[in-house]
Amino acid sequence: MKVNLFRKKSAKRSRFWTDRDRENVLWFWHSYLKQKTPWLFVVLGMILVQGFVYQQFLSLTENGLRVIFESGELKDLVRVCLMVFLLFVLRGAMSYAVPRLSVWLASDAVLQMRQHLINHLLTLDLKYFERTTPGDIILRVVSQAQDLSHFVGQATVNAVRDAASVVIISSYLIYKSPVLFLTAAIILPVIILIMQKVSDRIKYIQANAENAMGAYMGRIEEMANGMRTVKIAGQEPQERKHLFRATQGIKDLSIRLQAAQAMVLPSVDMVSAVVYVVVIGGGGYMVLSPDYDLDGAAIIAFLLGLALVFDPARQLTQFFVRLQSNLVILESICSLYREKPSIFDREGVVERFDPHADIALEDVTFCYHPENPLFDHLNMTFQGGKTTAIVGPTGSGKTTVLGLLSRLYSIQGGSIEIGSTPIDQIKIANLRSAFSVVSQDIVIFNSSIWENIKYVRPDASDEEIWEAAEAAEIADLIRVRGDAALGPKGSQLSGGQRQRIAIARAFLRSAPILLLDEATSALDQKTEEKIKRAFNRLAKGKTTIIVAHRLSAITHADWIYVLDGGKVVEQGSHADLMQAEGLYSGMYVSQRQGYGR
Numbered sequence: 001m002k003v004n005l006f007r008k009k010s011a012k013r014s015r016f017w018t019d020r021d022r023e024n025v026l027w028f029w030h031s032y033l034k035q036k037t038p039w040l041f042v043v044l045g046m047i048l049v050q051g052f053v054y055q056q057f058l059s060l061t062e063n064g065l066r067v068i069f070e071s072g073e074l075k076d077l078v079r080v081c082l083m084v085f086l087l088f089v090l091r092g093a094m095s096y097a098v099p100r101l102s103v104w105l106a107s108d109a110v111l112q113m114r115q116h117l118i119n120h121l122l123t124l125d126l127k128y129f130e131r132t133t134p135g136d137i138i139l140r141v142v143s144q145a146q147d148l149s150h151f152v153g154q155a156t157v158n159a160v161r162d163a164a165s166v167v168i169i170s171s172y173l174i175y176k177s178p179v180l181f182l183t184a185a186i187i188l189p190v191i192i193l194i195m196q197k198v199s200d201r202i203k204y205i206q207a208n209a210e211n212a213m214g215a216y217m218g219r220i221e222e223m224a225n226g227m228r229t230v231k232i233a234g235q236e237p238q239e240r241k242h243l244f245r246a247t248q249g250i251k252d253l254s255i256r257l258q259a260a261q262a263m264v265l266p267s268v269d270m271v272s273a274v275v276y277v278v279v280i281g282g283g284g285y286m287v288l289s290p291d292y293d294l295d296g297a298a299i300i301a302f303l304l305g306l307a308l309v310f311d312p313a314r315q316l317t318q319f320f321v322r323l324q325s326n327l328v329i330l331e332s333i334c335s336l337y338r339e340k341p342s343i344f345d346r347e348g349v350v351e352r353f354d355p356h357a358d359i360a361l362e363d364v365t366f367c368y369h370p371e372n373p374l375f376d377h378l379n380m381t382f383q384g385g386k387t388t389a390i391v392g393p394t395g396s397g398k399t400t401v402l403g404l405l406s407r408l409y410s411i412q413g414g415s416i417e418i419g420s421t422p423i424d425q426i427k428i429a430n431l432r433s434a435f436s437v438v439s440q441d442i443v444i445f446n447s448s449i450w451e452n453i454k455y456v457r458p459d460a461s462d463e464e465i466w467e468a469a470e471a472a473e474i475a476d477l478i479r480v481r482g483d484a485a486l487g488p489k490g491s492q493l494s495g496g497q498r499q500r501i502a503i504a505r506a507f508l509r510s511a512p513i514l515l516l517d518e519a520t521s522a523l524d525q526k527t528e529e530k531i532k533r534a535f536n537r538l539a540k541g542k543t544t545i546i547v548a549h550r551l552s553a554i555t556h557a558d559w560i561y562v563l564d565g566g567k568v569v570e571q572g573s574h575a576d577l578m579q580a581e582g583l584y585s586g587m588y589v590s591q592r593q594g595y596g597r
């Protein structure tokens with residue numbers, strides 16, 4: 001179980017704002033925010049009110065100071081104070097309403113995005129899930145979607161508010177004294193330079209941190225699932241070592257991320273200090289000089305204005321820092337959307353077909369990996385209503401044939417037809433509803449046996465479920481366990497009990513095509529005999545395809561295919577194949593000797 005926790009290629013260093021970022025942000029906007037434009041305008045309106053409150057505050061302060069400096073009337077001062085108070089009450093009200101509304105908007109957007117992600121995931125090919133760890137999927141659907149929600153709902157709205165404050169107050173300051181403002185504006189290029197330097201680094205570290213987190217989650221999942229093997233193999237120290245190393249790696253990355261982010265504010269503060277000094281010196285000179293029309297109140301109000309600008313400006317720099325991290329997260333989510341299914345309903349698919357007809361594979365070519373072809377012009381026919389067995393050495397492709405019939409994978413050449421309808425021209429849901437499968441990898445959910453059986457036919461009546469459970473010899477266990485959950489992946493059941501749940505599902509579903517892949521391999525002989533009899537009843541009139549290693553289980557089949565290395569090497573009835581004295585009869589004889597019969 002050795003997994004490199006940093007297995008993915010290190011993310012390349014990226015630019016501040018790439019074309020891909022633009023594409024992703026536009027996608028997010030069009031998919032989830034654009035439809036909320038009227039509400040966004042409401043938020044923007046409230047944000048602008050907040051900005052104007054500051055501007056009015058400066059103007060009132062300047063007037064108030066003049067009242068004080070020029071010994072005006074007390075009632076004017078009281079009026080100014082009252083106005084300032086009311087302004088801040090208004091700002092307070094906006095400060096409450098803006099996040100309430102924006103968080104609601106963002107949460108709604110992310111809810112939609114999560115639902116789309118789940119929808120999209122469910123359309124993806126089985127192949128995607130065979131190469132992607134659950135950790136990677138959970139990371140995207142759960143934590144990255146949540147991070148994005150916070151970012152859009154809070155950080156972005158705050159940034160718009162801060163940007164509005166900066167623009168409004170700056171405009172007022174320019175109006176008051178363009179010369180002083182320009183002096184203050186020398187800070188801008190320096191801040192932009194700092195931001196560019198830091199953002200590259202942040203993106204790079206964030207991408208690695210996300211990869212490491214996905215791998216870490218995947219590893220925990222694997223360890224939890226494989227705990228039996230971990231314990232029996234005494235691999236706890238190894239697992240601990242791997243996970244500790246991973247946690248250390250994540251810690252190092254988050255410290256590096258914090259360190260990169262932490263460089264921003266002190267740098268901005270240092271540059272701001274220079275500006276204050278320049279403005280106090282320059283402003284003082286302008287007040288003292290008769291060439292300028294500025295008084296003390298104006299300079300104090302100007303400095304206050306600068307202070308009011310610097311705070312949102314500082315926050316804005318922080319926003320751009322967080323933006324870099326969130327662009328990486330957005331890219332990670334978008335990359336899931338870029339995964340496209342290859343198996344889907346094409347235009348013109350039919351809903352009706354004859355599921356009882358013969359199933360024919362003609363010249364089928366298939367490989368899981370291009371460098372490793374499995375089937376090359378494979379021909380097989382499964383007669384409708386009859387029982388066909390596929391046998392052969394391990395890895396010869398038996399299970400794969402079953403997977404191809406229900407379109408879990410798509411073939412690269414040839415055709416698979418039911419009756420005369422190619423299966424890729426049948427609506428997938430209709431095609432798959434024609435199959436009952438008892439496979440080697442039985443999926444048991446952490447709910448009761450009853451719920452697990454019912455899963456394949458939620459509309460089944462209680463009588464039907466009992467009937468299926470009786471046929472699969474699992475009814476007694478239902479009575480004993482009641483509603484008790486079966487543990488993750490049915491860990492509280494024996495292999496044979498899990499298999500009987502899968503068999504009960506097949507009975508309950510009772511679809512016209514029955515695929516049995518080592519369906520009774522985990523059962524004791526007595527139970528197997530009983531279930532086999534029930535299977536024989538179930539299989540009546542159904543097209544049944546059995547994959548089995550134990551050849552004694554398939555001697556009754558109407559036709560037997562012997563696969564070896566992805567090729568049909570023999571076919572016929574049990575008697576034909578025994579007579580041919582080829583691979584089948586060799587396997588059969590050696591198995592009989594092995595079982596001592």
Ligand SMILES: Nc1ncnc2c1ncn2[C@@H]1O[C@H](COP(=O)(O)OP(=O)(O)OP(=O)(O)O)[C@@H](O)[C@H]1O
Binds near residue numbers: 393396401
């Ligand atoms: N999901 C997969 N991705 C890549 N390769 C696979 C996958 N499933 C099976 N294979 C490979 O395809 C080949 C055929 O596998 P398959 O499971 O069909 O064989 P089988 O005859 O059913 O074997 P067994 O009797 O051991 O169950 C094997 O070499 C296997 O390693």
